[in-house]
Amino acid sequence: MGFFSRLANIFRIRANAALDKVEDPGQVMDYSYSKQLEQLQNLKRSIADVVTNEKRLEMQQNQLQQKIDTLDQQAMQALQANREDLARMALQRKEVLLVQINGYEQQLAQLHAQEEKLISMERTISARVETFRTQKEMVKAQYNAAQAQVKINEQVTGISQEMNEMNLAMQRAQDKVLTMQARANAMDTLIEEGTLGDQGLLGPGSNDPLERELRQISAQQNVDDQLQAMKQQMQLGGSDAQQRRIEGPPSH
Numbered sequence: 001m002g003f004f005s006r007l008a009n010i011f012r013i014r015a016n017a018a019l020d021k022v023e024d025p026g027q028v029m030d031y032s033y034s035k036q037l038e039q040l041q042n043l044k045r046s047i048a049d050v051v052t053n054e055k056r057l058e059m060q061q062n063q064l065q066q067k068i069d070t071l072d073q074q075a076m077q078a079l080q081a082n083r084e085d086l087a088r089m090a091l092q093r094k095e096v097l098l099v100q101i102n103g104y105e106q107q108l109a110q111l112h113a114q115e116e117k118l119i120s121m122e123r124t125i126s127a128r129v130e131t132f133r134t135q136k137e138m139v140k141a142q143y144n145a146a147q148a149q150v151k152i153n154e155q156v157t158g159i160s161q162e163m164n165e166m167n168l169a170m171q172r173a174q175d176k177v178l179t180m181q182a183r184a185n186a187m188d189t190l191i192e193e194g195t196l197g198d199q200g201l202l203g204p205g206s207n208d209p210l211e212r213e214l215r216q217i218s219a220q221q222n223v224d225d226q227l228q229a230m231k232q233q234m235q236l237g238g239s240d241a242q243q244r245r246i247e248g249p250p251s252h
Helices: 003-022 025-080 084-193 195-201 209-247
Strands: none
Touching: 025 084
């Protein structure tokens, strides 16, 4: 297959796909049904025309038969009047009319056969058209039901997509809340450990390394002073007890 043939096939495929999208099977079948009805009506008109021609030929045949009957009467009258020549003339005219009548009979036979053929055809086509009408209505109902189902599925699909988007948004919100909570907990921990205070969040000047070292030295000195005082108090308490043991119990 050449390039242009493949290109033509591609165009035909795309054209058919485009037609499938815009084509409504119900409308197509209604149009086809209307065309079949139109053809059936044309067939019925043809039958009517054949019947009309038959009736016309029968009338002409009857008229000829009346003329033949008249010629028979005239020939008899001529013989009764001893005018054999006139009787012969009448019978000769009668023979001409008989030939015409035979021609009418053949035409009538042909028209009658044609009429029967058309009537049989009309019955067959009428049955087919009726069957097509029944199938057409069934297919239209099925198509409408399928179309409604497709719309419902599309709506459900749209709802599902919206729910998925809402779930994703909810998940993002929950992740953000957890992140904020974790951040708040971390800040609380840093505040408790004094890290944020050292960064200037607990008062002015607290971020100075020198002041921090001095505060630590001062705190350590306070601890040392308190320990020394406690040791001295314990030593004084021990000296008083020893003195009381030497002096003995007080006299009364």
